[in-house]
Amino acid sequence: MTRERGGFTPISQVEMAAPEWLRRISWPSVLIAVFGLLPVLGTVLEIAGAPRLHFLDYWHLLARITNDDGTLIPRAIVQYHNEHPMFVPALLFWLDAKFLGGSNHALGALTAVFAAGIVLVLNLMLPRSLDVVKRTALTAAFAFLVFSTNATEMFGQGMSGISWMPQFFFAVLALLLAQRGRPVWSMAAALAACVSHGTAFAVFPALALVFFLRGDRARRVLWPLVIGLVVVVGWLLTVNQAPKTGGDLRADDYLAMTAGTIGQLWSAKAPDIAVVLGGLTAAGLVAAVVLLLRKRIGGGIDAPLAGWAGMGLYILAAAAMIGLSRAALGIGVSLAGRYAEIAALAAAALLALAVLWFPSVSVARVTAVVLAVAAVGYVAGNGQAGIQRQIYQEQAITAVAMRVGAPAEMSRLRAPKEVLPAAKALGVYPFSADFTLGCGKPGLELGDQVDPKQVQELAAPEPGLPNVGNVDSGPVRGDAPIVGWALVNQRAVDCVLVLDSANRIVGGGGAGVRRADIGLALHVDEQNSGFTAVAAPGATSPRIVVGARGSLFHVGAVTAKG
Incomplete structure (x- = not known):
């Protein structure tokens, strides 16, 4: 009731007086959504505080895809970089150099746009029938995971973000389209992911799983497998160097590297913790996929569960690819920030599957658990963020070394001297007026x-x-x-x-x-x-x-x- 002159007015009358759109707002959802914006704001501040100068691979790719006068070499765009078909990132690098003066901030901002797109796609993969507070809580959790401090490298080093984030965006978009029964568009998105990075090859079996769990016709299930096989065979026939073998490494080595990639969200500096928690996350995803397969054989499942099961399989396969490649190089468990989105999507898939699998759990419990998990993951990445920020300090000396033409220092700082003519011709920072x-x-x-x-x-x-x-x-x-x-x-x-x-x-x-x-x-x-x-x-x-x-x-x- 509300106080009036000489008495009280029933609350029901106040509610009736309020506009209908205002009465339909879920204020808990609004508060949760505001909470979910915090990691996005943190990322914006991180990008603004990052160095102006680009990092590492940007210079190597720019040197390869440009002539000395700064003009683009089109055929160089479709060459592999470190055995990966990074055609989309290479083109974005050149566009940044040509029209934006080679701005690390610009590529960092574009990475954030792709990340926001991933959060939006993950939200769209949730069923509209899901309680609005649960759906908002999951979306806020997705934001904390995708914009995690563990992924600071992706946003602070724009070249790293653009090298990895587009493939994740197109891959999850492909899964959304498959979940909604759009096979042609899902294949198109999957191919866009594949020309962004080789790790996206893992999305094709995931699409087949989604179509199978949906109960689609056999040809819809087979087409992703056939197209994926063609892509992989084409890559094997055109890559300059055949994939290496892991030598004396055993199965447990490969599994540890795969689990460490999935679990690095929870450990910035301790590989053992990453392996254990990654193993638990992977076990949860495998269990969910197996149970859904059994349920599908017994009668069928809802499309939203099919999409999230596909997400789980995609992440497991992508992490396995990374584990195999690192094992082939003789490198141990990696906690590198460029793999952070693998861990983020694994956690997102497990959270979504758990919430959808147990619809009777109360809104309050789901909200508390989901947001707590996301917040802990965000805080746990602080150590990785600190490692990345230490790298920023080298950029000032790298910029001067490029300006004064100091080849020994450029080599030490991993900036190829071959890029200097094109960088000067394009006016790329540090050869721009704002240096x-x-x-x-x-x-x-x-x-x-x-x-x-x-x-x-x-x-x-x-x-x-x-x-x-x-x-x-x-x-x-x-x-x-x-x-x-x-x-x-x-x-x-x-x-x-x-x-x-x-x-x-x-x-x-x-x-x-x-x-x-x-x-x-x-x-x-x-x-x-x-x-x-x-x-x-x-x-x-x-x-x-x-x-x-x-x-x-x-x-x-x-x-x-x-």
């Missing part, structure tokens, strides 16, 4: 000359001094790693420059590198006093200068006494 050494003021970029009178000297390291620093890597020389640290007023510096004998800026790098050892040794709170830099090859008498709050300081190397 900067990060000092925040004009006249402190590559090629500028610095007035030596503006440069102060930093003291040698000693506790209690406000302005100190050191070059730890020894004598400063061109085309070689330069590592050191500096504190100005006991705070980290803003930028690092390399000056030659004529006081011209011939190099730079990145500041703000974590150096907890310096804070401990000098009894200061600052933990990010480190810097890394590189100078142009052949730079004469190069020396390090750091910028802090508008002032410049020369950093020398401490020499041994006596």
Whole structure:
């Protein structure tokens, strides 16, 4: 009841006065949906805070698919990369270079769009008859899993996300279309997944399972198997290098690598935990598929269950492919962030199958369990996120190495020098107008000359001094790693420059590198006093200068006494 002048009005009258659309809103679902947006927001912030410069494979692929003048080599798009048909990612890489200036942020954002598409498809795979709160809770869980911190590599390194996420999107789209009885469109989506990455070959037996569980005609069941076989045979006939064998590895090695891939969502750094939890997840998916097969033989099952069973088989097969490939290379259980979506989709399939299998479980219990599992998986990936963010620090020095043409440093940082002509022709970052050494003021970029009178000297390291620093890597020389640290007023510096004998800026790098050892040794709170830099090859008498709050300081190397 509600209070009025002189009395109370029954609640039923208030409800009747409210608009119909407002009365139909499920407010618990709204709150759960808002909760499900949190990992998406976290991903947006991660992409915004990631480096501008691209990573690793982007440069190798760009070098292969472009001429020195930056024009596309069409036939190179359809060549394999590391034995995978990454035709869609290669094209997206070139489009990014041609029209977006080679932006890691742009590819990270596109990865997030594909991820959001996956969450939407997973939502559409749930039956509309499912209670709205349960459906919203599962969708929020899907968002936490797909946008997990374990997948930070996918979003922070756009090239990694675009190399992997499109195949997952097209594969789950194929499963949705098969679930809804659209065989032609499901085959088209499956083929789109296959030209995005080789792991998508695993989707064809999954599609056959979906059509079988739906009770479709035999030809619908056989066609995915036939098309999948043609795709695999075609790949085997055209791949440059035949798949390797695992040598002396035994069956338990392969199973451990497969289970570790499925279970890495729950363990950022401990392979044993990933193997155990991945094994349990895989066992749950296998049990669900077997039980559904028995039920199908006994009479038939609902289409939604068929689709999620197909999802389970697809993930099991994809994880097995990854396990076999790693075993062939002699590599152990992997917790690499690029495999995070395998683990995410495995957990999503198991959650959906459990909820659909036991419809009588209360809404409150389903919501609590589903959201708790998703949140734990999100938090558990923090360690993997930290590993990826440490890699970000190398990008500043990689950008400078490319700008000054330092081949040894580019090789160490795995950026091929062969890409430089095309990158310059396309104006790809760091060859774009927005490249900067990060000092925040004009006249402190590559090629500028610095007035030596503006440069102060930093003291040698000693506790209690406000302005100190050191070059730890020894004598400063061109085309070689330069590592050191500096504190100005006991705070980290803003930028690092390399000056030659004529006081011209011939190099730079990145500041703000974590150096907890310096804070401990000098009894200061600052933990990010480190810097890394590189100078142009052949730079004469190069020396390090750091910028802090508008002032410049020369950093020398401490020499041994006596």
